[in-house]
Amino acid sequence: MGEFVAAAVALLALAGRAAAHSGSLGGSVASATVPTWLTVLTGGVVVGGSFLFTTLLTDHDAMRGVNWWRLVVPTPTRLRRAMGPLVRALSVSVLLIVLVTGFVGPQEGVRNFALLVVWVGWWAGYTATTYLVGNSWPALNPWRAPLSALRWIRERRRAGGDGDAARDGGAEGEADPLVAGVSVPVSWGVWPAVVGLLALVWLEVVSPVGENPRLLAGVVLTYTLVAVAGSLLVGTAWFDRVDPISRVFAAYGRLAPIQYGADGSLSLRIPGTAPTEDPLPDRPGEVAFVVALLWVTTYDGLVATPTWAAAVEPVVEAGVPALAVYAGALLVGFGLFLGVYRLAARRVRETADTYVTARAIERWFAPALLPIxxxxxxxxxxxxxxxxxxALAAVVTSPFAPPAAPLALVLPGWFGSAKLLFVLVGHVLAIWVAHSLAFELFPGVLAAIRSQYPSVVVMVFYTMTSLWIITQPYGPPPFV
Incomplete structure (x- = not known):
């Protein structure tokens, strides 16, 4: 199942566009330096071979031995409570400097603290730590600070000044909202986060938020006001079900070797194995959010290709507003990806000859998309x-008086080919996760393997198509 899921929903997402976020910071994701035909052929062979190899792995106990291995590392409660406010204060300070330097700092991209910290330090660097190390965002999230502070004050008053009775504001277990009676309808599930993610990516594509510090600061300020107000109204349900940024980091964090327990303990896992244990929660929009996470990467890349420019130019010249074209493509593409995923789940149900519902299959195999x-x-x-x-290091050390010409590294030419390795490793890991999930869901060996048969051709086809896309030259999205 997982191979088809990964292919049918997201493998076109290989097209990337770092320059969408860099703007005037310089540098874009260059085309792969290896020949296109070799890239496409190699990707198809690797993915197809990986699938054939995993079908030979039928020892369920051995797979569980790999997937369920962990080393629990308890963390002192007092230390966690002492460090929590300090970490949150640091993140709030960085947020404030981003706002100030965005509005009044240097407007040159490579000298502006806000642009470098948001796009280079946070979205590029920090995001990678959430899946390579662990999701520390619940503790760092500056938009939680007002909710945490007010909840701490309320708990201290209730406890009569007993500091130990106050709860850690960074914990995911924070419960009721501070304003009683306000909640996110259960029927909405996490669809608000899906809508938020699509809206953010659309804004990033159609506006100069990646190169205009003042516009970026305005967006950050607006997001801050909405997030703080929302969290005060509905509590931490805001960050679990509404806030798209928290949802993105939580999704990526499922892959990390460091996993956080509800009791505050840490467990070390083999990277990428945590998603093999649990399906997504049974809430509306959970699967859609994972699909959206993949689709926005596809969308962000496709709008920067010559193919997109050639397709959109006649439409805009015919009188259709460019913003509407970009919004329409975003929504239609997401609907197509989600529809293909759900169709794949129904096909897998037929192939496996199981009584498990298609909806349960959708939730069960969705974590296999995360490594991709x-x-x-x-x-x-x-x-x-x-x-x-x-450049980031130079500006961080002096955010209000950055050097006139910060340095930037020129990476060797072979690094462009290394991108393909990262992509293929993600696909191979996705195959392992899907294979493991199939053996957990379907009884017996044959049913688990049969559930993956329909995916082979589609997996190879979409992988080769995606690797073709990643070799295409970058071009700024037209008309925006």
Whole structure:
């Protein structure tokens, strides 16, 4: 199942565009330096071979031995409570500097603290840590600070000044909202986060938010006001079901070797194995969010290709507003990806000859898409991050008086080919996750293997198509 899921929903997402976020910071994701035909052929062979190899792995106990291995590392409660406010204060300070430097700092991209920190340090660098190390965003999230502070004050009053009775504001277990009676309808599930993610990516594509510090600061300020107000109204349900940024980091964090327990303990896992244990929660929009995470990467890349420019130019010249064209493509593409995913789940149900519902199959195999998303992100942004790290370091040390010409690294030519390796590793890991999930869901060996048969041809086809896209030259999206 997982191979078809990964292919049918997201493999076109290989096209990446770091320059969408870099703007005037310079540098874009260059085309792969290996020949297109070799890239396409190699990707198809690797994915097809990986599928054939995993079908030979039928020892369920051995797979569980790999997937369920962990080393629990308890963390002192007092230390966690002491560090929580300090970490949150640091993140709030960075947010404030981003706002100030965005509005009044230097407007040159490579000298502006806000642009470098948001796109290079946070979206490129920090995001990678959520799937390579662990999701620390619940503790760092500056938009949680007002809710945490007010909840801490309320708990201290209730406890009569007993500090130990106050809960850690960074914990995911924070419960009721501070304003009683306000909640996100259960029937909405996490669809608000899906809508938010699509809207953010559309805004990033159609506006100069990646190169205009004042516009970026305005967007960050608006997001801050909405997030703080929302969290105060509905509590931490805001970050679980509405806030798209928190949802993105939580999704990526499922892949990380460091997993956080509800009791505050840490467990070390083999990277990428945590998603093999649990399906997504049974809430509306959970599967759609994972699909959206993959689709926005596809969309962000496709609008920067010559093929997109050739397709959109006659439509805009015919009188259709460019913003409407970009919005329409975003929604239609997402609907197509989600529809293909759901169709694949129904086909797998027939192939496996199971009584498990198609809806349950959708939720069960959706985590197999996450390694692909992480592979895309690393391929797209690692070179971008490494190239601008010197400029980021120079500006961070002096945000209000940055050097006149911060340095940037020029990466060797072979690094463009390394992107393909990151992508293929993500696909291979996705195959392992899907294979493991199939053996957990379907009884017996034959049913688990049969459930993956329909995916073979589609997996190879979409992989080869996606690798073709990643070799295409970058071009700025037209008409925006």
């Amino acid at each position: 998303a992480a592979g895309y992100h690393l391929a797209h942004f690692l070179g971008y991050f490494l190239g601008l790290v010197p």
